[in-house]
Amino acid sequence: MKRKKKILLVDDSSTALMIEQMLLSKAAFDIVTARDGREAVDTATRELPDLILMDIVMPHMTGLEACRALRAQESTKAIPIILVTTRGENESVETGFASGCNDYVTKPINGIELLTKLRDQLGE
């Protein structure tokens, strides 16, 4: 039987996390969550998810900082990271890519766009 892919969702907003969970629930993924960048690095190191979907603006450690920390660790450096940003301007996007993210989606999240990018990164 094919193993379910594990996705780590990271957002300090309960509403955003719940929406992402709802959008991904029909695609049969195993979901784990974290509430800030620091927790994201810990959870990713422990759970080794197949992909991380992470907000940028968060307390304690931002998504960009967490992205750089994950890329610096041997065990997590290859995990695809999709950043969730409220701003789609080139500057924000470039900063995201410079931090090591593989792709980005903008808020409000479009379900089809999210699933397409997610499957693309998972090679499905």
Place this chain on the structure above:
Amino acid sequence: MKNEHDGLGDYVRQVGEATQRYAKSLLAENEKLLGLATTLHHEKVRLETELESVRGVHTSLMEQIAQMDASNRAFAEQYVDVEQQSSNLANLYVASYRIHGSLEREDVLTTMREIIINIIGSEEFVVLQRRGNDGALEVATSFGLDAARYAGTSARAGRIGDAMSSGETYVASAEDVERDAGDERMRACVPLKVAGSVIGAVVIVSLLPHKPNLEAIDHELFDLLATHAATALYCSDLHAELRQARGAAA
């Protein structure tokens, strides 16, 4: 002399016989060629008929491919529609679920902020609430702007006052967005209603840069904020009063 004549006669006879043989062979060759030409003609006619038939099959296949392409496009469009509706329903469900998830005023306001940022996609907004009877509004929460600018906003004047008096959500037209400035600059003003009374308003001042316009789902979210968020906010205030009264009694 006779011998010479005989020799010439033999030669002529031989030439005549050779010519006859050649003529016969030419005739036979001609017969064969005629037969071949007839066969080729029949073959040509057969191939032309076959080609016509193949062309017919090709045309029919091309039509079937075009029909399948059209069906595929229609299915793809339907899939996108269904996914969009599913996504919209998920957003509405989450908004509704979260807004009634707590009786604490701060939690309700946090949820309202999260809905307006994450689902509607606003980068500047303010939630105003009527507190006293003087018609002045207090800022309950805000995001991305100077909240002090809205403190004491009148519930009876201006665009906010109009929306609160009528109880109808104001949505700015493209012309309004171009023209309006100052406190009148907004994308929408949603009156918060509890049992027919307007207790405040959500003023969406601007949307995120990559979201140029409000969509159908946003209008549904405005309806949800107008009733469910208003009720949740009202209940959280009652809950706080009750707790305070209980604390005082104890």
